[in-house]
Amino acid sequence: xxxxxIDMGAKYIKVVILKDGQVLSKAMxxxxxxxxxxxxxxxxxxxxxxxxELSAVDHITSTGAxxxxxxxxxxxxxxxxxxxxxxxxxxxxxxxxxxVGAEEGRGIKVEADGKxxxxxxxxxxxxxxxxxxEAMSRALEVSLEDFGQLSxxxxxxxxxxxQCAVFAESEVVSLVHAKTPKHDISRAVHDAIASRIVSxxxxxxxxxxxxxxxxxxxxxxxxxxxxxGLETQVLVPENPEYIGALGAALVAxxxxxx
Amino acid sequence: MTxxxxxxxxxxxxxxxxxxxxxxxxxxxxxxxxIGSVSSQAVVMVNGxxxxxxxxxxxxxxxxxxxxxxxxxxxxxxxxxxxxHYTVGTGYGRVNVPFADRAITEIACHARGGNMMxxxxxxxxxxMGGQDxxxxxxxxRGKVTNFxxxxxxxxxxxRGMEVFADLxxxxxxxxxxxxxxxxxxxxxxxxxxVVFAKSEASSLLREGWSTNRVLAAYCSAMAxxxxxxxxxxxxxxxxxxxxxxxxxxxxxxxxxxxxxxxSLKSKYDTQIAGALGGALFAKALVEKQRKKGG
Amino acid sequence: MKANYGYLDGSxxxxxxxxxxxxxxxxxxxxVAACPAGLFEIIVDDYxxxxxxxxxxxxxxxxxxxxxxxxxxxxxxxxCIAACPADAITHSW
Ligand code: SF4
Ligand code: SF4
Numbered sequence: 001x002x003x004x005x006i007d008m009g010a011k012y013i014k015v016v017i018l019k020d021g022q023v024l025s026k027a028m029x030x031x032x033x034x035x036x037x038x039x040x041x042x043x044x045x046x047x048x049x050x051x052x053e054l055s056a057v058d059h060i061t062s063t064g065a066x067x068x069x070x071x072x073x074x075x076x077x078x079x080x081x082x083x084x085x086x087x088x089x090x091x092x093x094x095x096x097x098x099x100v101g102a103e104e105g106r107g108i109k110v111e112a113d114g115k116x117x118x119x120x121x122x123x124x125x126x127x128x129x130x131x132x133x134e135a136m137s138r139a140l141e142v143s144l145e146d147f148g149q150l151s152x153x154x155x156x157x158x159x160x161x162x163q164c165a166v167f168a169e170s171e172v173v174s175l176v177h178a179k180t181p182k183h184d185i186s187r188a189v190h191d192a193i194a195s196r197i198v199s200x201x202x203x204x205x206x207x208x209x210x211x212x213x214x215x216x217x218x219x220x221x222x223x224x225x226x227x228x229g230l231e232t233q234v235l236v237p238e239n240p241e242y243i244g245a246l247g248a249a250l251v252a253x254x255x256x257x258x
Numbered sequence: 259m260t261x262x263x264x265x266x267x268x269x270x271x272x273x274x275x276x277x278x279x280x281x282x283x284x285x286x287x288x289x290x291x292x293i294g295s296v297s298s299q300a301v302v303m304v305n306g307x308x309x310x311x312x313x314x315x316x317x318x319x320x321x322x323x324x325x326x327x328x329x330x331x332x333x334x335x336x337x338x339x340x341x342x343h344y345t346v347g348t349g350y351g352r353v354n355v356p357f358a359d360r361a362i363t364e365i366a367c368h369a370r371g372g373n374m375m376x377x378x379x380x381x382x383x384x385x386m387g388g389q390d391x392x393x394x395x396x397x398x399r400g401k402v403t404n405f406x407x408x409x410x411x412x413x414x415x416x417r418g419m420e421v422f423a424d425l426x427x428x429x430x431x432x433x434x435x436x437x438x439x440x441x442x443x444x445x446x447x448x449x450x451x452v453v454f455a456k457s458e459a460s461s462l463l464r465e466g467w468s469t470n471r472v473l474a475a476y477c478s479a480m481a482x483x484x485x486x487x488x489x490x491x492x493x494x495x496x497x498x499x500x501x502x503x504x505x506x507x508x509x510x511x512x513x514x515x516x517x518x519x520x521s522l523k524s525k526y527d528t529q530i531a532g533a534l535g536g537a538l539f540a541k542a543l544v545e546k547q548r549k550k551g552g
Numbered sequence: 553m554k555a556n557y558g559y560l561d562g563s564x565x566x567x568x569x570x571x572x573x574x575x576x577x578x579x580x581x582x583x584v585a586a587c588p589a590g591l592f593e594i595i596v597d598d599y600x601x602x603x604x605x606x607x608x609x610x611x612x613x614x615x616x617x618x619x620x621x622x623x624x625x626x627x628x629x630x631x632c633i634a635a636c637p638a639d640a641i642t643h644s645w
Contacts, residue, residue, distance in 0.1 A: 033464065103454065118624045124562035125411070126453035135453060163612040164561070165453045166412035166421060167389070199616035203624050366598035401599065406556035406567065410612040413562065451562030487560055490567065490644075539598075 002052055003059045003256055005248030006039060006073065007082070008066035010103055011215070013039050015046040016245040017057070018253060025049030026242050035066045043072070059256035063248040065103075077251050079244060080106060085114035086247030087211050090237045095207035098226070098234070099243075100197060100216040102130040107201030114247070118204040126165040128196045130216040136189045139169045140182055144219070147186055151221030154187035168192070186221060194225035201230075211235045213243040273330045274527075275302075275310035281337055286544055289331075289342045290367065290536020291324050291358060293351030296388040296416075296502075300327035301533035302335075302342065306541055310335055311530050320354035328357070344544035346536035362539050364532050365394055365405045371535030372498055373400025375524040381494040384484065384513075385531070386503035388416040391484060395491045400535070404491040411451075414483045416502045418452040419509075422476055425456055426469050437473035437508030444471050446479035455479070473508065481512035488517070497521050500528040553597075557606035558614045558644070566615040567644040572603035574638035586635030589617045604640070615645070 002024070007014040013031050017024040027046035029038045047054045054072075062070035063082035070076070077085075083099045088110055097108040104123035108116055122128030126135065137147035158180065162168035168189075175185050210232055216222050217240040227234045237243060281287060281304045292299045294316060302310040312331035317323045324347065328339060339357060347355030348367040355361070372383045378398045385392040390409035396402050412418040416430075423430045444467070449455045459472050467475075485493075499521045503509050514520055526534070558567035568591070575581075575594075583592040583604050591614070595605045610617050621630050622645075633641050 033461065120624050122563065124449065124451055124454070124564075126451050126562070128563065131453055161612075163410050164412050165451075166417060196616055199619040203619050203622060205623070362598045402553050404554040404556070406558075408559050410559035411561035414560075449562065454562065483560070486565070490556060490565070491554070 003252035007244035008064035061252035082247030086243035088114040148219035148221035151186035153183040190225035273312035288540035290533040292532035299533040300331040320351035367535030369396035371531040434508035477508035574640035575603035582635030
């Protein structure tokens with residue numbers, strides 16, 4: 001049986017094609033201004049990569065913020081459900097999934113089969129998600145990639161007072177003027193987001209193993225800050241940006257069978 | 259420093275004193291000094307009457323800003339700082355007014371000052387500043403009965419508006435008028451967060467919205483947000499708006515419309531509400547002290 | 553006086569409201585000891601009354617600081633509210 005999972009993210013659309021539980025191919029396309037068109041393109045790229053016809057796909061399940069806008073789908077599933085399912089498929093031992101994207105963060109308590117027990121969300125405030133780091137890297141005039149790396153060079157904990165991305169920008173600028181090294185500022189920024197994510201995840205309880213997925217899991221500074229905040233090493237699955245699409249494809253498989 | 263040198267609203271520093279009064283040898287000369295994050299004011303009262311005031315930018319050093327504001331208020335009056343019997347410091351830098359006899363929060367001072375500026379019937383005061391938003395409910399004596407201060411989030415403050423004006427390449431003082439120059443009121447921007455509202459605005463522009471229409475959508479979102487803050491403390495007639503955003507007709511007009519209330523006007527300069535309240539507190543405190551001292 | 557400490561941001565409204573008229577008659581000040589995160593303090597307010605308040609350093613992050621008292625499921629009564637004999641404390645979320 002062949003299924004597809006399509007993750008309609010705010011910035012990127014991701015597709016995973018599965019055949020009998022094995023990943024055949026993956027594809028990613030920028031969401032742009034016409035998500036449905038981009039989704040179609042992404043889907044076509046993925047089936048081509050898998051060497052199958054689109055018509056041969058038995059079931060397509062969508063997830064992500066724009067999941068209702070995905071074309072040609074048979075069903076959909078929430079971000080939380082997809083992240084939980086995708087992560088536990090790769091790492092059965094995970095009991096807490098932390099999903100942090102540019103615009104929101106989620107803490108999910110899961111069972112081994114990927115069933116969601118509880119979850120909490122940070123959303124609609126840039127201070128509680130990846131957008132905070134993006135804004136601060138812009139204020140420091142370093143690329144987001146370098147910004148995350150920089151933080152690993154710091155050993156110093158300096159607190160950030162501002163709890164808002166806009167006010168924090170001014171704070172970062174004053175830190176620069178006070179000759180604070182950029183790597184220390186970077187660590188302060190990552191610690192600040194991590195502390196907000198940790199408080200949010202505590203509300204569902206933190207049980208080992210803890211996995212981090214979503215776009216921000218590519219940022220080593222954040223992984224480090226989160227691990228320190230949780231006092232446990234956070235595991236990052238392979239291709240973390242495809243976890244949602246993978247989860248959706250797995251759910252598609254189940255649904256096609258039943 | 260880009261953010262600190264920019265001003266939320268373009269304004270001139272100024273001072274004033276009442277030429278018709280002779281303060282020499284008066285019974286009670288009191289002062290209020292309000293050190294805000296953007297501007298600082300000093301008010302001098304003589305026997306409970308407004309005598310002199312100044313409004314200046316806050317410098318990087320609060321004690322220095324306090325001294326400067328005070329000296330400027332006294333300029334040309336013949337009074338010296340030593341002639342003042344009691345001084346109250348207020349505002350964000352209130353504990354850094356070296357010559358103050360007491361520090362009182364800006365909330366209490368605003369209510370007290372508002373009571374004099376708008377008359378004792380004023381019940382709800384909204385102060386929208388550069389970096390915060392305060393909502394105050396007070397009684398007929400200007401005593402606070404309910405208040406909140408939102409200084410966590412930039413949405414609903416002058417800073418948020420500035421970020422937005424920058425994005426649209428509009429100067430901040432034009433935002434209000436431009437936002438009102440639309441044929442039809444658009445739906446408000448759906449994100450409250452300034453960061454997300456910015457991306458929303460960019461896509462609206464790409465969809466072909468005019469700058470004015472985007473501004474209208476943002477001003478109306480801002481008004482809506484402030485209304486929900488006001489509802490927490492209970493909006494009652496009479497209602498007054500102070501602070502920088504009071505000058506932004508785009509927000510103020512929409513706010514009044516949504517509340518179905520017209521805000522009160524005052525013959526006083528609304529910028530000095532906090533410092534005026536401080537000077538009023540100072541008068542009450544010095545009288546109390548004298549009574550005790552016999 | 554009703555003192556609202558906290559904030560409204562994009563994600564919601566997070567205010568702890570203290571009705572300080574009750575505080576002036578209170579001798580226990582149970583909230584101060586009850587809060588595991590140490591949010592409360594007793595201050596002399598602008599009208600010279602001894603009242604409870606939320607400490608300055610917590611005001612911009614009550615949503616996070618109160619997080620441990622507000623698990624997603626099986627939420628027990630809040631310690632601060634339970635400790636106040638006069639029911640002076642309310643949370644908006
Ligand atoms: S403006 Fe700041 S505090 Fe407000 S929602 Fe956005 S990031 Fe959060
Ligand atoms: S909910 Fe808990 S942390 Fe928050 S004020 Fe009450 S006792 Fe303190």
